[in-house]
Amino acid sequence: MKIILAALNAKYVHSNLAVYNLEAYTKQQFYQDSFWGKQQNGDDMVFSDTKGLPEIVVREYTINHNLDMILQSIYQEKAAVAAFSCYIWNIHEILTIAKELHKVLPDIHIWLGGPEVSYDSLKLLEANTFVEGIMQGEGEATFYDLVKVWYVMDDNCNYYSENVMDSTDQQVDEESIDLYRNVQGIVYRDRNNQIHQNSVRKQISLDEVPFIYYDLSRFQNKILYYETSRGCPFSCSYCLSSIDKQVRFRSIKLVKKELQYFLDNKVPQVKLIDRTFNCNKEHSIAIWRYILEHDNGVTNFHFEVAADLIGEEEVAVFRQMRPGLIQLEIGLQSTNDQTIREIRRVMNIDKLKKTMLAIRKFGNIHQHLDLIAGLPYEDFVTFKESFNRAYEMKPNQLQLGFLKVLKGSYMEEQTEAYELKYQDFQPYEVLSTKWISYDEILDLKKVEEMVEVYYNSNQFEHVLSYLIPFFESAYVFYEALGKYYEDRQLYGIGFKREARYEILRGFCGWWFDKCDKSSEEQKRFSFDILDDLLIYDYYLRENAKSRPSWAKTEPIEKGIYQTFFKNGGTEEISLHREGYDSKVAARAMHIESVSFETVKWLSRNGENISKQQVKENNGKMYCLFDYVNRNPLSKDAKVIVLSHL
Numbered sequence: 001m002k003i004i005l006a007a008l009n010a011k012y013v014h015s016n017l018a019v020y021n022l023e024a025y026t027k028q029q030f031y032q033d034s035f036w037g038k039q040q041n042g043d044d045m046v047f048s049d050t051k052g053l054p055e056i057v058v059r060e061y062t063i064n065h066n067l068d069m070i071l072q073s074i075y076q077e078k079a080a081v082a083a084f085s086c087y088i089w090n091i092h093e094i095l096t097i098a099k100e101l102h103k104v105l106p107d108i109h110i111w112l113g114g115p116e117v118s119y120d121s122l123k124l125l126e127a128n129t130f131v132e133g134i135m136q137g138e139g140e141a142t143f144y145d146l147v148k149v150w151y152v153m154d155d156n157c158n159y160y161s162e163n164v165m166d167s168t169d170q171q172v173d174e175e176s177i178d179l180y181r182n183v184q185g186i187v188y189r190d191r192n193n194q195i196h197q198n199s200v201r202k203q204i205s206l207d208e209v210p211f212i213y214y215d216l217s218r219f220q221n222k223i224l225y226y227e228t229s230r231g232c233p234f235s236c237s238y239c240l241s242s243i244d245k246q247v248r249f250r251s252i253k254l255v256k257k258e259l260q261y262f263l264d265n266k267v268p269q270v271k272l273i274d275r276t277f278n279c280n281k282e283h284s285i286a287i288w289r290y291i292l293e294h295d296n297g298v299t300n301f302h303f304e305v306a307a308d309l310i311g312e313e314e315v316a317v318f319r320q321m322r323p324g325l326i327q328l329e330i331g332l333q334s335t336n337d338q339t340i341r342e343i344r345r346v347m348n349i350d351k352l353k354k355t356m357l358a359i360r361k362f363g364n365i366h367q368h369l370d371l372i373a374g375l376p377y378e379d380f381v382t383f384k385e386s387f388n389r390a391y392e393m394k395p396n397q398l399q400l401g402f403l404k405v406l407k408g409s410y411m412e413e414q415t416e417a418y419e420l421k422y423q424d425f426q427p428y429e430v431l432s433t434k435w436i437s438y439d440e441i442l443d444l445k446k447v448e449e450m451v452e453v454y455y456n457s458n459q460f461e462h463v464l465s466y467l468i469p470f471f472e473s474a475y476v477f478y479e480a481l482g483k484y485y486e487d488r489q490l491y492g493i494g495f496k497r498e499a500r501y502e503i504l505r506g507f508c509g510w511w512f513d514k515c516d517k518s519s520e521e522q523k524r525f526s527f528d529i530l531d532d533l534l535i536y537d538y539y540l541r542e543n544a545k546s547r548p549s550w551a552k553t554e555p556i557e558k559g560i561y562q563t564f565f566k567n568g569g570t571e572e573i574s575l576h577r578e579g580y581d582s583k584v585a586a587r588a589m590h591i592e593s594v595s596f597e598t599v600k601w602l603s604r605n606g607e608n609i610s611k612q613q614v615k616e617n618n619g620k621m622y623c624l625f626d627y628v629n630r631n632p633l634s635k636d637a638k639v640i641v642l643s644h645l
Contacts, residue, residue: 021210088404118135206248223271335385383436454481460537463537532553565583
């Protein structure tokens with residue numbers, strides 16, 4: 001018999017760890033369980049097809065695939081069972097596919113599992129008669145027990161005839177054929193269409209879950225997901241992870257062995273999905289030290305952490321890391337004290353900020369910071385304050401998200417008390433609360449898009465650093481930029497990168513015309529510096545072959561440019577001394593003229609420019625962009641300031 005484990009991921013680069021865990025655990029049990037008459041042979045696990053045993057296949061799609069194509073693909077497998085992995089982003093598509101699949105394969109067993117179906121299973125089964133059952137909670141052991149049931153149900157299996165049918169091939173009593181009744185952790189529909197909910201399954205040790213990545217050919221061009229723990233010690237009211245407060249850890253010995261496998265194979269990225277990776281200091285720092293000591297120069301590891309739990313010992317380890325070895329995702333959510341208490345968070349915001357700024361100074365670790373709009377006691381004013389405080393922490397990315405009211409969460413229980421209105425369809429996003437209106441939510445969405453385009457792209461870093469101090473706050477700046485987009489109907493248009501610079505320059509002109517010219521801050525504003533920085537940011541990332549149409553500064557004369565490279569540079573930078581061939585260097589570098597005032601501003605704002613360089617010339621200076629020696633973390637070109645060419 002054939003069993004399909006189907007996943008609809010959000011993106012092509014994603015993989016679904018859950019379905020691969022189910023597959024690997026079940027195949028492992030094939031060799032360990034006397035039910036199959038097979039035993040494990042030594043330490044080696046070879047999961048080749050075994051005659052007579054169920055065939056388990058994994059099929060991954062994305063929510064962007066055509067649903068009819070997915071239906072065709074699953075149908076053509078002609079499987080006896082189709083089990084779907086359900087999340088908030090794919091439940092609608094999965095139910096649609098499952099319904100159509102049942103029409104063309106009426107005898108197929110359709111099962112669901114995953115967080116989106118674990119906490120409202122009875123209601124979901126009642127509404128979707130084509131679904132036979134739902135796995136609740138962790139699925140490895142439950143799925144294996146179900147595989148044994150499906151195996152027994154197979155008409156071609158001797159076990160079925162010996163145990164379910166009597167000697168005269170007459171069917172025994174109904175209780176005997178309800179093979180699901182002893183499977184823990186499921187809700188199911190029997191042959192009489194009666195729905196049953198079985199007892200909760202005891203959680204297994206994480207060391208029992210097999211490592212799924214020994215065949216990396218299955219995961220080409222994919223982000224690899226890995227877990228060293230399950231559960232979360234915190235009780236955040238908006239999160240389902242808080243339901244499982246018993247944190248379980250995979251043994252450090254086993255984790256190190258598996259991390260080494262990633263390192264030996266130079267996997268580009270491994271994303272650890274532990275809900276709060278550093279909730280146990282001994283566990284987390286042992287892993288971070290191992291990664292540091294065995295760094296292969298290639299692999300990046302992603303962690304979700306509570307930054308306020310990071311101490312001096314961890315910071316000392318971080319300081320030594322290669323740029324890009326790790327990245328940190330930090331859940332701030334809000335800086336409003338009342339909100340933090342209400343959502344059951346425990347957090348020292350001052351310590352979090354101090355830690356993030358200290359790590360940023362190292363210049364080697366990407367930090368991603370999350371905010372959530374629509375939380376209790378967070379109104380429009382306090383959220384803007386949260387945004388500004390988060391912005392001051394200078395994350396590499398600032399994610400402005402909106403509350404998702406998840407089934408089974410404490411937040412859902414408080415719907416009436418909070419006057420929560422949210423979408424009936426996934427992702428069940430907040431529309432309004434007693435503290436914030438839908439109009440205000442829409443205003444925040446405009447800011448969210450501006451932050452995503454201009455801040456999170458990291459393509460406008462110096463321009464933004466220059467502009468924002470002229471506004472009341474960072475939020476006010478992005479709000480004004482969003483209004484500029486709205487008034488000109490620029491939302492929803494897929495602009496190229498070059499056009500975003502032109503729009504930002506237009507916004508600055510529009511803003512300056514409206515502002516009070518008599519203020520001291522406006523008197524300090526310089527369009528010359530702004531135009532220099534627009535060009536500076538543009539060429540910092542891209543060795544553009546043609547000059548952007550919006551550029552206000554003049555390019556260097558072609559003859560001067562050619563002479564510089566022909567002569568091998570200047571005394572400030574000898575291309576020969578640096579090991580560059582002149583012709584290669586001309587293709588791998590770009591030079592822009594900038595004002596002395598711009599260089600001074602860059603120097604004051606953290607750029608690696610020596611005081612000597614700044615003092616050498618009071619007129620025009622030059623920035624040489626070296627695209628060979630890029631910053632390994634930001635991918636910015638190396639910049640060398642020249643006093644002359």
